[in-house]
Amino acid sequence: MKTAQVYQDKIIIKEAEDITLQGRAGAIVKVLGCGLCGSDIVKFKHKIVHDGAVLGHEIVAKIIEINSDTDFKTGDIIVSSHHIPCGECKFCRHGNVSMCTHFKKTNIFPGGFSEKVFVSEEHLKNVAYKVPANLSYEEISFYEPLGCCIRAIKRCALMKDDTALIIGLGSIGLLMGEALKALGYRVFGCDLIGERIALANKMGIQAFSSKNLQEFTSIIKEKTNDYGADCIFMTSGADKAIDTALASVRQGGKILVFSSTPNNNGYPNNEIYYKELTVLGSYSPSPADLKESFELLSAGKINVKNLTTTYPLNQIQQAFDDTISNKIFKAYIKVSD
Ligand SMILES: [Zn+2]
Numbered sequence: 001m002k003t004a005q006v007y008q009d010k011i012i013i014k015e016a017e018d019i020t021l022q023g024r025a026g027a028i029v030k031v032l033g034c035g036l037c038g039s040d041i042v043k044f045k046h047k048i049v050h051d052g053a054v055l056g057h058e059i060v061a062k063i064i065e066i067n068s069d070t071d072f073k074t075g076d077i078i079v080s081s082h083h084i085p086c087g088e089c090k091f092c093r094h095g096n097v098s099m100c101t102h103f104k105k106t107n108i109f110p111g112g113f114s115e116k117v118f119v120s121e122e123h124l125k126n127v128a129y130k131v132p133a134n135l136s137y138e139e140i141s142f143y144e145p146l147g148c149c150i151r152a153i154k155r156c157a158l159m160k161d162d163t164a165l166i167i168g169l170g171s172i173g174l175l176m177g178e179a180l181k182a183l184g185y186r187v188f189g190c191d192l193i194g195e196r197i198a199l200a201n202k203m204g205i206q207a208f209s210s211k212n213l214q215e216f217t218s219i220i221k222e223k224t225n226d227y228g229a230d231c232i233f234m235t236s237g238a239d240k241a242i243d244t245a246l247a248s249v250r251q252g253g254k255i256l257v258f259s260s261t262p263n264n265n266g267y268p269n270n271e272i273y274y275k276e277l278t279v280l281g282s283y284s285p286s287p288a289d290l291k292e293s294f295e296l297l298s299a300g301k302i303n304v305k306n307l308t309t310t311y312p313l314n315q316i317q318q319a320f321d322d323t324i325s326n327k328i329f330k331a332y333i334k335v336s337d
């Protein structure tokens with residue numbers, strides 16, 4: 001079977017040994033497509049993975065072999081996430097499921113950018129769903145990333161009519177906007193790239209350029225009765241985005257960190273203290289967040305129609321390059337028909 005493997009600064013299509021169930025519980029799926037996640041880009045760019053690693057976890061796939069206690073059967077087209085929490089450890093009991101050891105250990109094998117993948121019984125039972133007929137494969141491939149957004153929003157415990165500001169309007173920022181809108185919050189956004197601002201506005205997120213910080217913060221103040229935004233969602237990893245967040249958040253507000261920064265810059269002690277800010281991080285979704293994600297997508301409440309650009313598996317390097325150079329919003333790798 002064909003797989004896309006990372007070798008230093010390249011992604012190479014390589015023939016790998018075919019996989020079958022061999023008596024294991026779970027399913028072998030033929031991958032139809034797989035979304036290219038920001039975390040795949042980080043792993044590739046910063047060489048966090050070993051040579052030969054197969055990235056990709058946002059899969060849409062068809063079951064071709066199954067041995068399972070679930071209702072899934074051969075021929076079903078499913079989405080699945082890649083990690084499952086144990087539900088019992090200290091992390092899980094405190095709701096930090098993505099810190100759970102079992103969560104980090106579980107995965108789909110070898111990775112989504114492969115013609116075939118092994119999905120375990122535990123995955124089928126907890127984080128897999130049949131793709132509904134009303135959505136394209138590209139649309140349902142947002143199942144896992146939308147789960148991440150839903151988790152982030154829940155972490156912020158917003159109140160009705162609260163105002164959210166998304167800093168960074170790439171695909172994950174726009175997806176966050178869709179999720180916030182669907183859950184009933186007022187959403188603003190900012191970015192430095194005109195094309196992103198335009199698309200955000202088209203999608204119903206009131207978006208502005210934050211190039212001139214003073215101008216931008218006065219717009220946000222004006223839109224929020226002089227308070228500032230109740231919660232800031234940091235979907236940009238630019239160091240400057242932190243200044244934008246601190247200037248736009250209301251006193252007593254929250255800043256949700258959803259991205260790494262190149263220089264690991266943090267939030268200043270005194271701003272947090274004097275303004276009584278809450279800074280919190282959100283990483284990966286729980287099965288409950290994923291269930292909500294699946295339901296919102298299935299109900300047609302999340303518009304992701306204009307976000308993806310599709311590449312065949314043998315052009316996956318191009319997809320990585322175009323994502324890194326901000327040429328596209330989100331790549332969807334079509335693996336097979
Ligand atoms: Zn992802």
Ligand SMILES: [Zn+2]
Nearest residue numbers: 086089092100
């Ligand atoms: Zn756990």
